[in-house]
Amino acid sequence: MSELPKTASVVIIGGGVMGASTAYHLACRGYKDILLLEREQFFGTGATGRCAGGIRYQFETEVNIRLSQKSLAMIESLEDEIGQAALVQKCGYLFALTREKDVEAFKRAVKLQRTLGIKTEWLTGDEVRRLAAPCNFPDVIAGSFNAEEGLADPNSIVMGYINAAKRLGATFLTNCSASSIDIDNNQVWRVNTTLGNVETKTVVNCCGPWSADLGNKIGVNTPVSPLRRQWLVTEALPELPEDFPFVIDFAQSLYFHREGNGLLSGMSNPNQIIGADQSIDTDWELKHIEAAVERMPLLSSTGITARQAGLYEMTPDAHPIIGPTPVTGYYLLTGFSGHGFMQGPICGKLMAEILIDGRATTVDVSKLDYQRFAEGRMIQEYNLV
Numbered sequence: 116m117s118e119l120p121k122t123a124s125v126v127i128i129g130g131g132v133m134g135a136s137t138a139y140h141l142a143c144r145g146y147k148d149i150l151l152l153e154r155e156q157f158f159g160t161g162a163t164g165r166c167a168g169g170i171r172y173q174f175e176t177e178v179n180i181r182l183s184q185k186s187l188a189m190i191e192s193l194e195d196e197i198g199q200a201a202l203v204q205k206c207g208y209l210f211a212l213t214r215e216k217d218v219e220a221f222k223r224a225v226k227l228q229r230t231l232g233i234k235t236e237w238l239t240g241d242e243v244r245r246l247a248a249p250c251n252f253p254d255v256i257a258g259s260f261n262a263e264e265g266l267a268d269p270n271s272i273v274m275g276y277i278n279a280a281k282r283l284g285a286t287f288l289t290n291c292s293a294s295s296i297d298i299d300n301n302q303v304w305r306v307n308t309t310l311g312n313v314e315t316k317t318v319v320n321c322c323g324p325w326s327a328d329l330g331n332k333i334g335v336n337t338p339v340s341p342l343r344r345q346w347l348v349t350e351a352l353p354e355l356p357e358d359f360p361f362v363i364d365f366a367q368s369l370y371f372h373r374e375g376n377g378l379l380s381g382m383s384n385p386n387q388i389i390g391a392d393q394s395i396d397t398d399w400e401l402k403h404i405e406a407a408v409e410r411m412p413l414l415s416s417t418g419i420t421a422r423q424a425g426l427y428e429m430t431p432d433a434h435p436i437i438g439p440t441p442v443t444g445y446y447l448l449t450g451f452s453g454h455g456f457m458q459g460p461i462c463g464k465l466m467a468e469i470l471i472d473g474r475a476t477t478v479d480v481s482k483l484d485y486q487r488f489a490e491g492r493m494i495q496e497y498n499l500v
């Protein structure tokens with residue numbers, strides 16, 4: 116068990132996918148004395164460990180598509196790079212559209228995806244019904260499908276990066292909560308934790324749904340809010356085709372994908388109130404089950420084997436905040452608004468570029484800066500689930 120060092124060149128706070136990827140990519144670039152702090156007993160038990168594991172290219176904004184392009188390639192080659200497979204399953208993502216306004220928005224998005232080299236297919240209602248069987252979609256007008264998308268394993272990616280970074284000399288501590296950051300003359304100089312204090316000039320906040328707390332204490336108002344989302348897993352469903360895709364009923368934010376021999380299903384509550392409650396909302400679960408059974412009648416005769424609630428880390432424009440803040444040495448890598456697992460690999464690399472080179476070069480994320488909220492430069496993403 117490592118002890119809290121007295122100094123570190125960088126302190127990364129939060130041991131989910133963002134913190135783990137940042138630590139690894141800094142270590143790869145030769146950064147020394149990297150320290151990552153995680154307040155829980157284990158790494159990856161925040162949003163990352165509670166996520167649905169989906170990886171996709173199908174977004175509406177160019178920056179999200181480009182982040183996915185790079186990140187999914189990194190996920191696929193993870194085993195070659197660090198010796199830990201990400202357990203990718205390319206089942207394909209199928210968006211089923213029942214409203215004209217969604218059809219228009221998705222048509223535009225698919226066109227942009229294709230311009231950027233992503234081969235998403237446009238489907239008729241009948242084609243969606245065929246691909247989504249045994250779902251019941253009488254009202255579907257059209258859809259989009261990409262066979263190269265699917266699922267990966269969050270724990271493998273987090274622990275893969277952590278173990279690889281440890282081999283390169285980075286220090287990781289669990290059961291260590293960062294309580295505050297001291298600044299002097301607008302420059303970070305110390306992180307105070309439950310295990311003592313560590314001097315550093317650089318802090319990267321990777322606290323996911325909880326990332327507003329530390330910044331707010333030093334006057335960096337951080338527009339990231341926790342929003343509960345939940346899913347359940349069913350008993351085995353032998354009737355489910357082997358190649359059943361990740362199906363999303365977009366209008367209802369209702370989704371299904373295979374999970375072992377059963378099915379994982381979630382539905383986003385549009386009236387969910389901001390807050391850090393991670394307990395299962397049983398009233399919402401009943402509504403979700405009703406909607407799920409209507410879409411997939413065979414679910415009426417199966418039981419639930421697992422359920423999970425976690426927190427999205429929402430920003431006002433559903434895009435992350437990546438980079439420096441008005442306090443020198445205090446950086447944010449947070450606010451991924453429901454799709455940060457898949458973007459973790461590339462975003463840790465970009466954060467390393469920002470810290471070492473002064474700007475991210477692998478993907479231009481200059482639009483995802485902290486100042487955009489104050490300066491009215493928000494960018495909206497339509498394709499949120």
Ligand SMILES: Cc1cc2nc3c(=O)[nH]c(=O)nc-3n(C[C@H](O)[C@H](O)[C@H](O)COP(=O)(O)OP(=O)(O)OC[C@H]3O[C@@H](n4cnc5c(N)ncnc54)[C@H](O)[C@@H]3O)c2cc1C
Nearest residue numbers: 129131132133154161162163167169293323425455456457
């Ligand atoms: C139900 C659900 C389904 C999702 N499905 C998908 C999906 O299919 N695909 C996808 O790409 N994304 C999905 N997401 C979103 C994704 O999980 C997140 O965007 C991503 O995991 C965020 O990673 P992170 O490292 O920023 O945060 P986290 O994984 O939450 O990590 C933050 C860590 O910081 C620690 N921490 C917080 N405060 C402190 C402190 N003061 N000191 C020390 N440690 C601290 C926490 O304990 C936590 O471990 C889903 C999320 C949820 C909740």
